Each structure stands twice: as structure tokens, then as C-alpha cells.
Amino acid sequence: MLGYTITQWLFGILSFLAIMFALMVVFTRNPVNSVLYLVLTFFCIAGHYLLLNAQFLAVVHIVVYAGAIMVLFLFIIMLMNLNADTEPRKHIVTRVIAGVVGGVLLFVVVGALKGAEQLQIVQGGASQIGLVKNLGKVLFSEFLFPFEIASILLLAALVGAIMIGKRDTNINLK
Amino acid sequence: MTAFIIYKAIMCAAVFLLSLGVAAYATLWERKFAAFLQDRKGPSRAGPGGIFQPLADGVKMFMKEEIIPNVSNRSLFIIGPCLFMVTAVMTSVVIPWAKPMMVGGHMYDLQITDINIGTIYLLGVVSIGVYGIMIGGWASNNKFALLGAVRASSQMISYEIAMGIALIALIISSGGSLSLKDIIEGQDKGFANIVWQPLGFLIFFICALAETNRAPFDLPECETELVGGYHTEYSSMKLGLFLFAEYINMFISSAIMAGFYFGGYNFPFSSELYASLGLQEGDWLISLIGFGAYFTKIVLFICLFMWVRWTLPRFRYDQLMNLGWKTLLPLSLFNLALTVVVEYFRGNIHF
Numbered sequence: 001m002l003g004y005t006i007t008q009w010l011f012g013i014l015s016f017l018a019i020m021f022a023l024m025v026v027f028t029r030n031p032v033n034s035v036l037y038l039v040l041t042f043f044c045i046a047g048h049y050l051l052l053n054a055q056f057l058a059v060v061h062i063v064v065y066a067g068a069i070m071v072l073f074l075f076i077i078m079l080m081n082l083n084a085d086t087e088p089r090k091h092i093v094t095r096v097i098a099g100v101v102g103g104v105l106l107f108v109v110v111g112a113l114k115g116a117e118q119l120q121i122v123q124g125g126a127s128q129i130g131l132v133k134n135l136g137k138v139l140f141s142e143f144l145f146p147f148e149i150a151s152i153l154l155l156a157a158l159v160g161a162i163m164i165g166k167r168d169t170n171i172n173l174k
Numbered sequence: 175m176t177a178f179i180i181y182k183a184i185m186c187a188a189v190f191l192l193s194l195g196v197a198a199y200a201t202l203w204e205r206k207f208a209a210f211l212q213d214r215k216g217p218s219r220a221g222p223g224g225i226f227q228p229l230a231d232g233v234k235m236f237m238k239e240e241i242i243p244n245v246s247n248r249s250l251f252i253i254g255p256c257l258f259m260v261t262a263v264m265t266s267v268v269i270p271w272a273k274p275m276m277v278g279g280h281m282y283d284l285q286i287t288d289i290n291i292g293t294i295y296l297l298g299v300v301s302i303g304v305y306g307i308m309i310g311g312w313a314s315n316n317k318f319a320l321l322g323a324v325r326a327s328s329q330m331i332s333y334e335i336a337m338g339i340a341l342i343a344l345i346i347s348s349g350g351s352l353s354l355k356d357i358i359e360g361q362d363k364g365f366a367n368i369v370w371q372p373l374g375f376l377i378f379f380i381c382a383l384a385e386t387n388r389a390p391f392d393l394p395e396c397e398t399e400l401v402g403g404y405h406t407e408y409s410s411m412k413l414g415l416f417l418f419a420e421y422i423n424m425f426i427s428s429a430i431m432a433g434f435y436f437g438g439y440n441f442p443f444s445s446e447l448y449a450s451l452g453l454q455e456g457d458w459l460i461s462l463i464g465f466g467a468y469f470t471k472i473v474l475f476i477c478l479f480m481w482v483r484w485t486l487p488r489f490r491y492d493q494l495m496n497l498g499w500k501t502l503l504p505l506s507l508f509n510l511a512l513t514v515v516v517e518y519f520r521g522n523i524h525f
Contacts, residue, residue: 032250032312039305059294067301071308071331078312078320132291132352 011051018044031077035070042066054130177280185286189266197421198228200476204421207480235414243407247313254310255408255415261303262419265426268292270355272439272465276456284461285355292354293345296430297338300385303423304330310416311404322403326394329494330385336502337381340374343506343513344434347371349522358438362445366437370516373509375435377502382431384498386423389483391494428475429468436471439464 004012021044024037042065049058090098128134139147202217202224209216217224242251270285289295304327311323347370348357361367368375384391394403405416432438444464453460489497517523 030247032247036250036309055289055291056294059291059298062298063294063301067298067304067334068331071301071304071327074305074308074312075324075327078308079324 007051010047014044014047014051018048032074035073035077038073039066039070042070049130052130053128056132056135057130181282182286185284189269189271189286190263193263193266193422193425196425196472196476197418198232200421200425201231201418202227203476204480204483207477208484211481211484232414235411238410240410240412241407243315245315246407247315250309250313251407252412254306254313255405255412255419256306257309258303258306259415259419259422261299261306262422262426264299265296265423266429268295268354269426269429269433270358270438271468272461274456275458275461281456283355284465288353288355290351290353293341293352293357296354297334297341300330300337301334303385306419307404310408314404314407316407318401319404319406322394322400322406325400325491326387326404329387329391329393329498332495332498333381333384333391333502336377336498336506337385339503339506339510340371340377340381341434343374343510344371344378346510346513347374347517347522348434354433358433358440361437362440366435366440368435371435371509371513373505374513375431377506377509378435379431380497380502382427383479383482384494386427386479387420388424388479390486390489392483392488393491393494396488424476424479425472428472428479431475432468432471438471439468441467 018041021037021041025034025041028034028037042061046058046061046066049055049061129138205227206216206224208214217227220226220230242248267286268289270283270288272284274281274283276282307326307330308323311319311326314320344367345352345357348367349360351357351360357367383389387394393400394405396402405413408416444467447463448457448460451459514523
């Protein structure tokens with residue numbers, strides 16, 4: 001088809017959708033729509049993982065980000081009842097400053113990417129490392145220490161969250 | 175390539191129609207079952223024994239007045255039930271329905287796709303299923319619908335965790351493959367997984383009840399106490415989609431339980447039976463008998479779901495959360511630890 005393989009077509013379409021949804025996250029006025037566009041962006045990124053033959057990463061990405069974290073985001077935004085109507089109008093000075101800062105950041109990013117085309121892009125399509133079996137073997141042998149450190153970090157965050165939740169009830173009891 | 179696309183299209187259409195058909199007749203069977211338990215007759219007017227009742231219900235749903243509240247978020251209000259239905263149907267993709275069939279010299283799997291992460295795919299789709307409820311409840315712009323949506327989705331999130339851990343234990347004891355086909359094929363010789371995972375099955379079954387919003391976890395349905403739930407503002411076929419998706423979920427989760435814990439299309443002495451009938455591998459009769467066995471198990475599970483519904487009273491919200499977090503989660507972790515010890519002595523785990 002027009003000299004491109006199916007994979008290239010899929011990559012093009014997914015990239016276009018991912019960038020479009022990411023822009024929509026920023027440009028929609030309604031916070032709930034923003035969150036939903038972010039979920040769609042995550043789906044597109046999961047599609048990219050699939051193209052790289054990293055199925056496990058793709059599905060875990062959906063389970064963790066789309067299925068858990070974004071649901072909590074949605075919970076908070078729905079319960080706070082943020083709407084396009086209730087969003088405060090920003091002062092003109094704030095807007096100008098935000099525009100300038102954003103422009104400078106864009107400048108830095110573009111500058112950092114200058115010369116990126118000289119980098120060798122490793123073809124990932126034929127790699128088998130993303131399959132569950134290979135990933136598990138690597139994680140539990142070569143990268144066991146960082147893996148366990150990450151689990152301790154998560155445990156600490158879990159305990160911290162419970163502590164914050166608990167303190168509230170103690171104050172109420174007194 | 176063309177043959178491949180046609181085969182996949184036929185499989186998709188067949189599984190889709192099967193899910194819809196079973197779900198439609200599950201609504202009738204539920205009412206008949208309720209009538210049997212309450213010593214009534216149940217629907218009996220549409221056709222002999224009420225056989226056309228699902229059709230009549232469908233027509234009724236379509237003909238009802240369609241109300242979209244003025245203050246609602248219109249597009250999200252419509253997307254909500256669609257999303258709930260789509261995620262309900264999507265789970266059926268990875269289920270193998272019968273042994274491979276030989277057609278024109280080729281073996282065809284009777285499964286839409288056999289991905290090697292089938293189990294995690296299932297968990298992923300289940301976790302996305304929450305969005306339909308949340309979007310629908312929020313877009314209604316009604317306090318009671320929003321509270322109902324929060325109630326239903328926090329229930330689903332809470333029970334997903336215990337369900338996932340019960341599945342990890344199952345995968346350890348069934349040989350470590352995440353593909354549903356491997357899990358079911360592994361039960362062909364030897365025992366079904368229920369023998370090694372009785373506690374895991376109990377946890378999974380309770381979580382499946384909660385995930386499908388079935389009694390005793392059917393808080394969204396108690397109109398008298400809690401003003402319905404996330405679908406308070408819905409009418410006509412949009413409400414129908416929400417209610418119908420529940421029956422599809424029930425069918426798919428019955429299929430998953432029958433496959434994971436009760437051998438799916440395998441049954442005791444199946445290979446002896448096939449040998450005595452003189453059937454070769456790939457014969458269509460093997461597929462048919464296997465599918466019949468699987469379908470019988472699925473129907474039994476659907477009956478179990480209904481039996482539970484008409485037997486147990488509804489949980490209160492705090493009881494539901496306590497059961498999920500303080501009972502099922504520790505129990506599933508205990509089951510996981512127990513499974514690892516048992517499998518170590520069975521020789522399935524090597525260090």
C-alpha cells in the first residue's frame with residue numbers, strides 16, 4: 001500500500017492519534033474530557049508497545065495506567081465537580097507569562113533534539129525480550145536487585161498512603 | 175491470506191452471536207428460575223413457554239421513549255453504555271471454545287485469537303470496564319447517578335485485586351502459561367485445576383459475582399434503598415445495553431471459570447470416549463462434543479449465579495468493602511503462599 005508495510009501504516013496512524021489525543025488533553029476546557037483523552041493517549045502508546053513486540057508491557061500499561069491510575073483521577077475530578085463553567089478565568093498577565101515559559105521550554109526541547117537523527121535506531125520488531133517468559137527471566141536474574149528495590153519503594157508508598165488515611169480518622173475520634 | 179481473514183471473520187461473528195444469544199436467553203432463564211424458586215410460573219405468554227420473551231423485551235426496550243436529560247453531557251451520556259457493552263463483548267476474544275477442527279487439510283483453532291498473555295488481557299479488559307459505568311454515571315449530571323457510579327466502580331476496583339491474585343495462584347499451579355488455551359489443554363490429562371485450587375476458585379467466584387454486579391453485590395439495582403445507581407437517568411435501549419451487558423458479563427465469566435477451573439472443553443475419560451468412537455484428531459465431532467461439554471459447564475455456572483441471586487440478600491456497602499479488602503485480599507494472598515508451597519513439593523517450581 002503506497003510503498004509502506006502494514007507495520008509502518010499502523011505506526012503512522014498510532015503516532016498521529018497519540019499526538020492528536022495528547023494535544024486534546026491540553027486544549028479541552030472540560031477536565032473530565034481531558035482525563036478521557038489522556039486514557040486514549042495511553043491506549044495509543046500501548047499500541048506502540050505492541051508494534052515493538054512488547055505485549056506484556058502493553059497490557060500492563062493498560063491495566064496500571066488506564067485501568068487503575070486514571071480511574072482514580074476520574075474519581076477525584078468527578079467528585080470535585082470541575083466543569084468548563086466553574087474553571088476560573090486566568091488574568092491576562094498570567095497567560096502571557098505561561099505562554100513565554102511554555103515557548104522557552106519548547107525551545108529547549110527542540111534544541112535538545114537537534115542532532116537526534118544521527119542516533120542509530122535499533123530495530124525492535126524482531127526482538128523477543130518483551131514476551132513474558134524472557135522478561136521474567138531477565139527481571140528475576142540480572143535485574144533482581146533494582147526490581148526488589150522498586151517493590152520496597154512501592155511498599156513504602158503504600159504504607160505512607162495508609163498512614164495519611166488513618167491520621168484523619170484518629171482526629172475525628174478525639 | 176483471504177482464507178485466514180474469512181476464518182477470523184466467521185469466528186468473530188460466531189462468538190459475538192453466541193454471546194448475544196446466550197445473554198438474551200439468560201434473561202428469560204433468570205425469570206423462569208426466579209419463578210421456579212418462588213413457586214410461580216414466570217413469563218409464559220410470548221410463544222410456547224415464553225420462548226419469545228427476550229424478543230418481546232428487546233422490542234419493548236427499543237420502542238420506549240428515549241430521554242436524554244437537558245443538563246447532561248450529551249456525547250459522554252451516549253458513550254457510557256456503548257463502552258460498557260464493548261468491554262463486555264471484548265473479553266470473549268481469548269476464550270478457546272473447543273479442540274482444533276480440521277477443514278480442508280488445515281487445522282483451525284476454535285478461538286478468535288490465542289495471545290500468550292491471555293490472562294492479563296482479561297484483567298486489562300475487566301479494569302477498563304469501569305469506565306462505562308463512571309462515564310455514564312457522571313454524564314447524567316445527577317447526584318444519585320454519580321454516587322451510584324462511584325459505588326459501583328469502587329466495588330469493581332476492590333474486587334479486581336483479589337481476583338488477580340487468585341489468578342496468579344491458578345497460573346502457578348497450571349504450569350506457568352498465561353495463554354488460556356495452554357491452561358485448558360493442561361487439564362486434558364490429569365485433574366482439572368479445581369483439585370489444586372479449591373480456595374482460589376471460591377475467591378474467583380465471589381469476585382466474579384462482584385465484578386458482574388450480580389447479587390449479593392447488586393447495589394446498583396436496589397431502587398428502593400439507593401435510588402438505583404449509575405443508570406438512574408437512562409431509559410430505553412441505553413438502559414437496555416447496561417442491563418444486557420450484565421448478562422454478557424455473566425456468560426463470559428461463567429466461561430472463564432469453567433475453562434480455568436473445570437477443564438473447559440475437556441471432561442473425564444474424554445480421550446477414551448474419542449478412541450472408542452474411532453475419531454481422529456481434528457474430527458469435527460470431537461470439537462462438537464467438546465463444545466457441548468464446555469457449554470454444559472457454562473450453563474451450570476449461569477444457573478449457579480442465578481441460584482445465588484435468589485438465595486442471598488444484598489450486602490450493605492461497608493460489608494461489601496470489608497469483605498473485599500479484609501477477607502478476600504488476605505485470603506487470596508494466603509492461597510498464593512499455600513500454592514507456592516504445594517507446587518514446590520509437587521515439583522512444578524524450580525529454584
